[in-house]
Amino acid sequence: MTDARQLPPTEEERMLEHIRQHSHGEPPASLDALIMATARREAPAPRPSLWQRWFDLCRQPRWQVAFAGLFGVTLLLGVLQRTPEPAPRQVLAPAPMAKAAAPQLARRQAESAPAGAAPAESARAESSLEESNRFELAATPHAPGALSAPAPAAPVAGLPLTRDTEAFAAEPYESLGHLASFPGKEQVERDTPESILDDALRDVLHLRQTGQDKVADQYISALKQRFPHEDIDARLRALQQP
Amino acid sequence: MTHHQKEFSTTMPAVNRSGPASSDETLLARYRAGDSAAFEVLYQRHRQGLYRFLLSLCDKAELADEVYQDTWLSLIRTSSAPQGRASFRTWLYQIARNRLIDHWRKHGMRNPLHDSYDEQLHDLADDASGPEQHLSLSRERRRIDAALQDLPADQREVFLLRAHGELELPQIASLTDTPLETVKSRFRYALKKLRRLLAEEVLT
Numbered sequence: 001m002t003d004a005r006q007l008p009p010t011e012e013e014r015m016l017e018h019i020r021q022h023s024h025g026e027p028p029a030s031l032d033a034l035i036m037a038t039a040r041r042e043a044p045a046p047r048p049s050l051w052q053r054w055f056d057l058c059r060q061p062r063w064q065v066a067f068a069g070l071f072g073v074t075l076l077l078g079v080l081q082r083t084p085e086p087a088p089r090q091v092l093a094p095a096p097m098a099k100a101a102a103p104q105l106a107r108r109q110a111e112s113a114p115a116g117a118a119p120a121e122s123a124r125a126e127s128s129l130e131e132s133n134r135f136e137l138a139a140t141p142h143a144p145g146a147l148s149a150p151a152p153a154a155p156v157a158g159l160p161l162t163r164d165t166e167a168f169a170a171e172p173y174e175s176l177g178h179l180a181s182f183p184g185k186e187q188v189e190r191d192t193p194e195s196i197l198d199d200a201l202r203d204v205l206h207l208r209q210t211g212q213d214k215v216a217d218q219y220i221s222a223l224k225q226r227f228p229h230e231d232i233d234a235r236l237r238a239l240q241q242p
Numbered sequence: 243m244t245h246h247q248k249e250f251s252t253t254m255p256a257v258n259r260s261g262p263a264s265s266d267e268t269l270l271a272r273y274r275a276g277d278s279a280a281f282e283v284l285y286q287r288h289r290q291g292l293y294r295f296l297l298s299l300c301d302k303a304e305l306a307d308e309v310y311q312d313t314w315l316s317l318i319r320t321s322s323a324p325q326g327r328a329s330f331r332t333w334l335y336q337i338a339r340n341r342l343i344d345h346w347r348k349h350g351m352r353n354p355l356h357d358s359y360d361e362q363l364h365d366l367a368d369d370a371s372g373p374e375q376h377l378s379l380s381r382e383r384r385r386i387d388a389a390l391q392d393l394p395a396d397q398r399e400v401f402l403l404r405a406h407g408e409l410e411l412p413q414i415a416s417l418t419d420t421p422l423e424t425v426k427s428r429f430r431y432a433l434k435k436l437r438r439l440l441a442e443e444v445l446t
Contacts, residue, residue, distance in 0.1 A: 011437070012433060015433060015436060015437060015440075016404065016405050018386075018440070019386060019390075019401075019405045019436070020405055020406070022382050022383050022386050023294050023298070023383070023386065023405075023406065024294075024383055025293055025294045025297040025298075025303075025306075026290065026293065027289055027290075027293045027307070027310055028307065031307055031310065031311055032285075032289065034311065035285065035311065035314045035315065035318075036281075036282065036285065038314075038315055038318055039273070039278060039281045039282075039285070039314075039318050040278045040281075042318055042319060043273065043276055043277075043278040043281065044274060044275065044276050045276055046275065046276030046277070047275065047276065
């Protein structure tokens with residue numbers, strides 16, 4: 001195989017080379033400068049990387065507003081999802097029931113206290129009664145006050161139990177240990193499950209006396225689920241006896 | 243190398259950075275991607291050949307300057323690129339040629355590149371003007387210029403594209419939209435005439 005470059009130049013190649021060697025003419029320096037300056041000035045901007053474009057996008061005010069708005073909406077949705085729906089009713093509604101149960105609780109505490117200290121203890125119990133009951137009713141669904149959710153619903157009797165009441169009814173009562181960290185725990189510790197049940201049954205009796213039988217029945221159903229080992233009917237009958 | 247060539251080369255440090263191996267098409271793509279140094283390499287490669295082609299074709303420095311500038315600015319500002327199998331070199335010279343023809347049309351000048359004539363007749367008519375009339379020229383450069391200007395425009399165009407553009411004959415046929423055989427014929431006659439005009443100097 002013969003390399004073409006090793007062949008002597010043809011007459012055509014010699015002519016072309018001769019013409020190239022003796023040709024003249026250069027573009028003026030001003031023209032070179034003009035063209036190069038134009039080329040540099042109008043060169044397309046290098047395309048930034050993906051991260052650089054994202055960063056630049058985030059620096060634009062309108063996108064900042066958009067991102068902030070999106071974040072705000074997400075935050076709002078998150079807060080709304082976490083807010084319990086019946087919270088206002090749960091806090092405010094049991095108050096009348098607590099007040100209704102106050103004399104009973106004070107009477108019970110007075111009976112259990114020593115005779116000498118009875119007046120002072122009774123007064124202290126009276127003064128702390130409302131606070132402790134409010135605590136029991138509002139702070140935990142395990143407290144007996146929470147069972148009295150139907151009480152404020154008396155004007156609207158017949159409404160179904162709230163979600164919290166249903167949850168309370170579905171979970172069997174085991175201990176009061178989970179209340180240990182709450183304020184007013186001394187009062188709670190004094191209330192045994194039996195006394196809590198009795199208080200609840202007295203509330204049931206009170207509901208029946210005021211003609212709210214349907215709510216009282218729902219209350220008893222919830223107590224039966226809550227205290228599956230207790231004979232609710234027998235206790236209720238015992239409480240009805242003078 | 244002239245003083246201006248040396249000066250231009252020293253002002254282009256990017257030439258060494260880009261390396262000689264990059265093809266024209268690669269350099270053009272890099273420029274379009276924002277690498278202005280690639281354009282400097284491309285420009286240095288073709289500035290002299292293109293300018294000499296235009297200068298020899300129109301024989302007017304002012305017109306050559308104008309078309310030369312228009313050609314490069316058009317290349318800078320357009321987003322198009324050589325299509326198909328066309329090389330950058332073919333594309334560049336085609337732009338320059340079209341610009342020159344546009345200029346001739348704009349100024350109402352007859353386009354000598356589109357003249358049709360009898361090749362054989364022209365070859366015979368050339369016998370009347372022998373190389374003797376050029377012997378009085380003192381410099382070889384002027385003799386070559388005169389010989390080139392003595393060629394018919396379409397022969398001169400083919401020869402200049404071959405000499406300064408370093409294009410192959412099929413590329414020239416594609417660029418000028420002329421049958422390959424015609425291009426070969428024009429080149430052959432141009433070569434023959436130039437040989438006659440410059441016989442003594444070239445063959446010695």
